[in-house]
Amino acid sequence: xxxxxxxxxNATTPVDPRVLEAMMPYFTEHFGNxxxxxxxxxxxxxxxxxxARGQVAELIGASPREIVFTSGATESDNLAIKGVAEMYAERxxxxxxxxxxxxxxxxxxxxxxxxxFDITWLAPDADGRVSxxxxxxxxxxxxxxxxxxxxxxxTGATHPIADIGKAVRARDVxxxxxxxxxxxxxxxxxxxxxxDLLSLSAHKIYGPKGAGALFVRRRDPHxxxxxxxxxxxxxxxxxxxxxxxxxxxxxxxxxxxxxxEMAKDSARLGQMRDQxxxxxxxxxxxxxxxxxxxxxxxxxxxxxxxxxEGEAVMLKVRHFLAVSSGSACTSAxxxxxxxxxxxxxxxxxxxxxxxxxxxxxxxxxxxxxVVEKLIAAVKELRDMSPLYEMAMDNENVDKDKWQTWxxxxxxxxxxxxxxxx
Amino acid sequence: xxxxxxxxxxxxxxxxxxxLDKGSERVGTGIVGAPACGDVLKLxxxxxxxxxxxxxxxxxxxxxxxxxxxxxxxxxxxGRTVEQANExxxxxxxxxLSLPPVKVHCSVLAEDAVKAAIDDWKKKQ
Numbered sequence: 430x431x432x433x434x435x436x437x438x439n440a441t442t443p444v445d446p447r448v449l450e451a452m453m454p455y456f457t458e459h460f461g462n463x464x465x466x467x468x469x470x471x472x473x474x475x476x477x478x479x480x481a482r483g484q485v486a487e488l489i490g491a492s493p494r495e496i497v498f499t500s501g502a503t504e505s506d507n508l509a510i511k512g513v514a515e516m517y518a519e520r521x522x523x524x525x526x527x528x529x530x531x532x533x534x535x536x537x538x539x540x541x542x543x544x545x546f547d548i549t550w551l552a553p554d555a556d557g558r559v560s561x562x563x564x565x566x567x568x569x570x571x572x573x574x575x576x577x578x579x580x581x582x583x584t585g586a587t588h589p590i591a592d593i594g595k596a597v598r599a600r601d602v603x604x605x606x607x608x609x610x611x612x613x614x615x616x617x618x619x620x621x622x623x624x625d626l627l628s629l630s631a632h633k634i635y636g637p638k639g640a641g642a643l644f645v646r647r648r649d650p651h652x653x654x655x656x657x658x659x660x661x662x663x664x665x666x667x668x669x670x671x672x673x674x675x676x677x678x679x680x681x682x683x684x685x686x687x688x689x690e691m692a693k694d695s696a697r698l699g700q701m702r703d704q705x706x707x708x709x710x711x712x713x714x715x716x717x718x719x720x721x722x723x724x725x726x727x728x729x730x731x732x733x734x735x736x737x738e739g740e741a742v743m744l745k746v747r748h749f750l751a752v753s754s755g756s757a758c759t760s761a762x763x764x765x766x767x768x769x770x771x772x773x774x775x776x777x778x779x780x781x782x783x784x785x786x787x788x789x790x791x792x793x794x795x796x797x798x799v800v801e802k803l804i805a806a807v808k809e810l811r812d813m814s815p816l817y818e819m820a821m822d823n824e825n826v827d828k829d830k831w832q833t834w835x836x837x838x839x840x841x842x843x844x845x846x847x848x849x850x
Numbered sequence: 851x852x853x854x855x856x857x858x859x860x861x862x863x864x865x866x867x868x869x870l871d872k873g874s875e876r877v878g879t880g881i882v883g884a885p886a887c888g889d890v891l892k893l894x895x896x897x898x899x900x901x902x903x904x905x906x907x908x909x910x911x912x913x914x915x916x917x918x919x920x921x922x923x924x925x926x927x928x929g930r931t932v933e934q935a936n937e938x939x940x941x942x943x944x945x946x947l948s949l950p951p952v953k954v955h956c957s958v959l960a961e962d963a964v965k966a967a968i969d970d971w972k973k974k975q
Contacts, residue, residue, distance in 0.1 A: 738888050740851070740913035744861060757888045758913035759851075763952065765888065777885035813867050813917070815892035815909040816885060 433751045434795045438633075438788030439582050439610060439729060440753060444679065445635035445789070451682040452637065455675040463672045464663060474674045481681025485642050488684040489608070489627060490618035497643045497664045498677050502609040503533040505628035505643035506576075508668065509605045510537045512654025513574045513626070514546055517603070521571035525549045527559050527588070528771035530578050534607055538576075547571070556721035557586035557772045561596040568600045575604050579611035583755060583768040583784055584720025585729025587615065594623030603652060609633050609641075613687030614695055614726045619644055625652050631676065635789060636683030640676030643668075690789075698787050699727035701796050705785060706730050708800030713807055715820075719755075719774055719782060728787040731755070731769075733778040736817035737810040742783060745806040750799050755782035853914055854948035860918035865925045868907040870894040878971025882962045888912060889956065891920050893963035895927055895935070897971055903927045903935060908963075915953035919943050919960040927964065932971070938964050 435443070455477060463478045465471025482493040499505045514524065526538050528550045542548045549567045551559045564575055575597045580587045590606055597604040605626035608617050613634040619627055627644040631637055645667065646652045660669025709716055715735035734742060739754030753759065755766030757780060765779035774782075811817040853861075869892075872879045876896050883890040889912040896905040906924035910917045922943055927935050943949075943957040 736911060738912050738916075741861075741917060744914040756913070758915075775886070777888075780885070780888035813864065813909055814911045815881065815890055816911045818869065818892075818909060 430794065430798065433747065433749050434791070434799055435751045436785045436787055436791065436795075436799065437751050437753050439585075439784065439786035441632045441638065442635045442788055443790060444637055445683065445686060447686060448636050448679050448682045452675040452679040455678050459674075461674075463674055464661065474672075477678050478672055478674060481677045481684075484681035484685040484688075485629075486644075488612060488617075488688045489629070489644060490620050491627075491644050492647065495619075495644050495647050497645055497667045498672060498680075499641045499643055499668055500639055500673070501632070501641035502531075502607060502628045502630035503641075505630075505641050506531070506533040506605075506607055507537050508643055508654060508657050509626040509628060509645075510534065510574065510576060511541065511657055512667075513603055513605070513652070514541050515655035516653050517573040521569075521573040523547045523549070523569055523571040523573065525551065525564060525567050525572060525575045525577075527551045527553060527577050529553050529557055529581055529583075529586075529768045530576070531582060531607055531609070534576055534578070551577075553586075553771055555772055556724070557581055557584045557719075557768070558588055558721055558724060559593075561589055561592035564593050565596040565600065568597070568602055572600070572602050575602055577604075577606060579606050579608040579617060580615065580726050581720070581768060582610045583766060584731045584772075585610075585726035585786070586720040587611065587724045587726065589724075590617070590624070591622040598623045603650070610726060612684075613691055614698075614728060616691070619646070625650065631680035631683050634683045634687050637676050637679040640673055640680040642680065694789055695727045698791075701787055701791060701793055702728055702730050702785070704793065704796045705787070705800060706732070708796065709803065712800065712804035717778065719769055719772065719778075730785045731782060732785070733774070733782045734807050735778070735781055736814045736820060737807055738780050739783055741810055742803075742806055745810060746802050749802045752786075753784050755784065756780045851914070851950070851953070853918075856922075857914060857918040857947050857949070860921040860947070861914045864908075864917060864921040866905075866907050866921065866928075867909065869909065870896050870905060870907050875974045876971075878967040878969070878974070880963045880966025880968075880970060882966055883912070883959055885911065889916050889959055891916065891959050891963040893920060893923065893960070893967050895932075895964075895967045895971060897932060901931050901933075903930055903932065912956065912959075913953075915947070915949055915956040916959065918947055919949075919956045920963065922946060923960045923964055932968055935964055936968055 459473040461470025461474040463474040486493045538548045603625045607628045609630045625646045631640040717733045719731040739756030740758040757765045769779040870877045879894045881892045892909045894907045898904040906927040908920040910920045940957040940961040
C-alpha cells in the first residue's frame with residue numbers, strides 16, 4: 430500500500446500510464462509543430478491532434494469540428510463566457526449562473542459585471558442543486574447566456590443538465606456547462622442534453638495538466654465567440670497559440686479511456702464511496718453529509734465531522750490520507766467554503782468538512798484502512814475539543830438524530846459576540 | 851500547510867490536554883473564539899496560594915497552528931506567576947513556533963485565552 434493514500438481526485442488525478450505512453454513519442458520523436466504544413470514532422474503532429482480531437486468529441490457526442498483545444502477548463506470557461514458576452518452584447522447583457530460554480534466561472538462573471546453586464550447568481554437548494562424551473566424563471570429578453578456546471582467539485586452534486594438544456598434552448602438562449610468534474614464519471618451528450626458550450630480538462634480524467642477543450646456548437650444554433658487569444662489563427666481562429674501536442678494527445682487518450690471504462694469505473698467508485706461512508710457512519714457519531722446523496726458523482730463524499738476542525742483532521746492523518754477540506758484554515762482567503770455557504774451549511778459545520786474524492790487507482794483495501802485511521806484521528810481530536818466537551822455535557826443533544834443534530838454548544842456562543850449562529 | 855518542526859511537535863504530542871474543575875476558586879477558565887470562525891480555545895489555569903500557576907490545561911477546536919499555540923501556552927504558564935502570565939504576548943508564541951503570517955491570528959487567540967483565564971480567576975478571588 431503506497432502511503433499516503435490519495436483521495437483528492439477532484440483536485441487532480443495521476444496520469445494513467447496508458448495516457449503517458451501515448452504522449453511520450455510527441456516530446457522527442459514526433460515533436461513537430463502541428464501547424465507546420467510542409468513537412469512530415471508537422472503532418473505527424475497534426476494527425477495526432479486530429480485523432481485526439483475525434484476522441485474528445487466522441488466522449489461528449491460532438492463532432493470533431495466542434496472541439497477547440499485550450500490550456501484547461503479555466504481557459505475554456507473564460508473563452509466561452511467572455512466569448513459569448515462580447516459577441517452577443519448587442520442582443521443583450523444578462524447572464525445567468527449559479528453561486529456554486531467554480532471560481533473560473535464566478536470570477537469571469539464578476540469581471541463582466543464590472544464591465545456592464547448584469548449577472549443573476551442563482552442560489553442552490555440545500556442539496557446544492559438548481560432546477561430547470563429556477564433557470565427558466567430567471568431568463569429575460571436580455572439574457573444571452575446561461576452557465577451551470579454539470580457537477581460540483583466540492584460536493585459532487587449534479588445539476589439536472591438535460592432539463593436545464595431543454596429549458597434554455599426553448600428560450601433561445603445559449604447554454605454553457607463546465608463539465609470538468611462530470612466527464613468520465615457520468616455520461617454527457619451535448620446533443621441529448623442540448624448543450625451549446627462545454628468546458629473540460631484533462632487532469633481530472635487521468636490526463637496531463639495544461640490541456641483542456643471547449644466544445645462550441647456549430648449547428649442549431651451556430652455559436653460564435655469573440656476571440657480571446659489573438660495570434661496565428663489556430664483552432665479556426667478561436668484560440669491562437671501553438672498546440673500543446675503531447676498534452677492534446679494525452680487529453681484524447683484520457684477521453685478514449687474514460688468512454689470505454691466509465692460504466693465499470695463509476696460502478697466500482699460508487700461502491701467504494703458507499704463503503705467509505707458506511708464505515709465512517711458506523712464508527713462515529715455526529716457526522717453529516719453535505720450535498721445531494723441521490724444526485725451526485727459516484728466518487729465524491731463531502732462530510733462534516735462535528736467538533737473537529739478540518740485542517741487538524743487532515744494534519745493528523747497526513748501520513749495515511751490525502752483529502753481536502755472546506756474549512757477556512759485551508760483556504761487562501763481564510764473564508765470557509767463558499768459552496769457550502771451557498772447551500773446554507775452553517776459556518777461551524779463547513780469548518781469541520783472533509784471532501785473525499787476517489788479515483789481509478791483506489792482499492793477497497795484503501796477504504797478499510799482509511800476508515801480505521803480517520804475514525805481514530807477524529808476521536809483523538811474530539812477528546813481535545815472544547816466543543817465536543819460542551820456537547821457531551823449538554824443533555825439536549827440528541828445523538829441519534831445525527832443528520833439534523835443541534836450542535837449542543839450554541840448557548841456558549843451568543844451570536845452578538847460574533848459566535849455561532 | 852507546511853509547518854515548522856515545533857508546530858508538528860506540539861501537534862503530534864500536545865501538552866496538557868484536558869480540563870480542570872471550573873467550579874474551583876483556584877481555577878480560572880478562558881474560552882475564546884467562535885465555532886463559525888473555526889477557532890475555539892478553552893484554556894484553564896490552577897493557581898496556588900503563592901500566586902504561581904501550578905497547573906494549566908487546554909482544549910482546542912482549530913487547525914494545527916491553533917492546537918500548537920494553545921499547547922505551547924499551557925507549557926509556558928506552568929510555574930509562572932499570574933503577573934508573568936499576563937505579560938505573555940502572542941508574538942512570543944508566533945516566533946517560537948515560526949508561524950506563517952496567515953496563522954499568526956492563532957497565537958493572538960492563545961494570548962486572549964490566557965488573559966481570559968486570568969480574568970476569570972481574579973474575579974473569584
